[in-house]
Amino acid sequence: MNKWKMREIVVMSVLSVVFAVVYLAFLPVGKLLVGFFGPIGYDLIFGIWFIVSIIAAYIIRKPGAAFLSETIAAIIEVMLGNAVGPMLIVSGMIQGLGAEAVFAATRYRLYNVWVLMGAGMGSALFSFVWGYFISGYAALATSYVAAMFIARMISGAVIAGLLGKALSDALAKTGVLYNFALGKEHRRNKHGAA
Structure with a gap:
C-alpha cells in the first residue's frame, strides 16, 4: 500500500520544481x-516556503511525501541560484521533517484541514528552532522573538495549511488528480453528496 507509483513520483517532482520557482519569486517579497x-517580515509569509510539503502529502498520501517534496524543492531552488547556497537544502529538509512529523503522528491516515494546518505549523516550529540557532535570534529581544515565532506559526497554518489545501482541492476538482488519493476522495465525496 505504501509503495510509490511512478505517477506519484512524477507529480511530486513536478510540484517541487514549480514551488522552487515560487519560493525564489517570494524572496523579494x-x-x-x-x-x-x-526580521519578523519574513515570518509573516514564511508559510509559503512550506506549502509544497503540504500539497504533495495531501495529494499523494504516502510516507515521505512532505519531506521529499520540500527537500527536492530546496535542491532545485539552489540549482536555480538561491544565494543561500547548499545550506538551503538543510533548511528544506528540516521544514519537510516538520510537516512529515505531523502526518506520521496520524499514521498517514488523516488529511483533514486541522492536520494540514498542523503540518504547516510543524514546519514552522522545526524551521524556527533551526533558524534560532543559525540566524542569531538570541540577540533579539525575547518579546520580539516570541512575536516572530507566533507570526511564523500562524503563517504555517494559514498559508501552508489552508492555502495548500485550497490549491490542492481546486486542482482535484479539475480531474487531473483522478488517480491520486485526493482525486479518489473528491470522487467519493461528490458521489456521496449526489
Missing part, C-alpha cells in the same frame, strides 16, 4: 517586508 517590519 520577504526582503520588502523585512525592510518595513524588520
